[in-house]
Amino acid sequence: MSKIDTRLNVSPVPPDEIFALNGAYAVDPHPQKVSLGVGVYRTDDGKPWPLPVVQKAEKELVVDDDLFRHEYTAIEGDVPFLGIARDLMFGFEGKQGEEEVKARIGTVQTVAGTGANHLGALFLAHHMKPPTVWLSNPSWANHQTIWELAGVPRKTYPYYHAATRSFDFEGMMSSLESEAQEGDVVLLHACAHNPTGLDPNKEQWVAIADLCERKKLFPFFDSAYQGFASGSVEEDAWAVRYFFNNKPDMEMCVAQSFSKNFGLYGQRVGAFHYCTNRASTSLRDVVVNNLCHLIRGEFSMGPRVGCSIVKKVLTSEELTADWHQDLQVMSSRIKTMRKALYSELVRLQTPGTWEHIIEQNGMFSYTGLTPKQVYALKDKYHIYLLKSGRASISGLSQKNVTYVAQAIDDVIRNEN
Known part of the structure; x- marks a missing residue:
């Protein structure tokens, strides 16, 4: 193999964990896989949600047909x-x-x-x-x-x-x-x-x-x-x-x-x-x-x-009001999923305390799971979250929250 002739002084850098995790999730064929890594909002069906108000605005912009829109x-x-x-x-x-x-x-x-x-x-x-x-x-x-x-x-x-x-x-x-x-x-x-x-x-x-x-x-x-x-x-x-x-x-x-x-x-x-x-x-x-x-x-x-x-x-006063309603929809679903995960872990009597899940705010929860437990969730249950234990609550749904809670319960009990 010939030597590479270059003046560059470069070394590999670690891949971005979030995007690497999302890529691994995308190619995983398992039917019950769950993505709790990337910070994007998802519906209860696990689908992207173009905000209804954004869709209205897009339609109005098409009608406006502003000649300068690409300038x-x-x-x-x-x-x-x-x-x-x-x-x-x-x-x-x-x-x-x-x-x-x-x-x-x-x-x-x-x-x-x-x-x-x-x-x-x-x-x-x-x-x-x-x-x-x-x-x-x-x-x-x-x-x-x-x-x-x-x-x-x-x-x-x-x-x-x-x-x-x-x-x-x-x-x-x-x-x-x-x-x-x-x-x-x-x-x-x-x-x-x-x-x-x-x-x-x-x-x-x-x-x-x-x-x-x-x-x-x-x-x-x-x-x-x-x-x-x-x-x-x-x-x-x-x-x-x-x-x-x-x-x-x-x-x-x-x-x-x-x-x-x-x-x-x-x-x-x-x-x-x-x-x-x-x-x-x-x-x-x-x-x-x-x-x-x-x-x-x-x-x-x-x-x-x-x-x-x-x-x-x-x-637009009308569209602004619609946007505030969309914000309520998203924030409310996140809060609902926090409560659902907490309730399932309490019902299972999962070792540890879990009040922090409902006390935390916004898209992410610092679950307290160890890297070893996170890897076990991925390898055994095809549940993807960051090695720090950070979970994107938006990835939870009424369809998978019981599965996720049972998986967490299992990896904690098996580790102990």
Whole structure:
């Protein structure tokens, strides 16, 4: 075999666990296979669910027959969409003095939430040069990759208390209090923490905001589930809005995704918001200008079709009302499946405690299953979930929840 002549210095990197797991599930011929890996909404029949309101919007867009629908937008994105995304995130609804407050926020369109996280990390790495970014332990695996590629040193703060399967608020606060330095970035999940499904309560969010302000840390919110987690866009944006409204002298940013709450997974709709402090609103346009510089060198501008759907829905009172109803449908089914799995495990008297399944929030549950148990579920029962024990509750249904609970019961009992 001849030697390869190349100047490249490359080594294999591990495959992405979620996509590799989904690929293995796709080729598994077993009739009772269950996918609890990938974070996408599924109906009780296990099928994708194009939101009814999205289908209505698509039909209206066809009728509109806009001649410019395939044209370039601005580098910062579809300009009307930017205001719509900002107002959804921060809750401007004719409030007194809203224009003055809006002047703090610079918004650009991104390639979904991943692109918003990446753009934000790149921008801060270039222009703020944070000594460290603090990620929750555990966090969405892609957070590590994004900040690694941005070249920012990464540390983690405690988040999950394994013994009680609960949010480790004391550990988080203690770690940030003693180790975080001025100028560090703290990445926070706005709601439905991925992968644990555990969120701070409002009192705890207030304490986290106070700590960030006092230690001069930079909050970076990742908002991937607004409206999807609780069914309420207001409730799921509470933390972001509290930080913004109650800490006006603190800068912050938000990565916003429309993948989950509009079911637009493949359309890649997102936005990045940089919030100046109230004394520095003159910097907003300069911030946007620099974000546009990064965008132009990377993807030129955000995709048009998906943001046109969001814009069509959120500029119509009727369609917006329909969208809120669709959010209720999705969030309610997730909650129903949590209760069903919990009830089955209790009925089977499965060893361990399972209250955490119904106490957690959003699409994912950190089940507490060990890697060995996860592998046993896959090998013996063709049930696919991440080795961390994170399960996508959306993959459960009335047809398979008993099967899944019995499988969990079996692998736990056999291990013991």
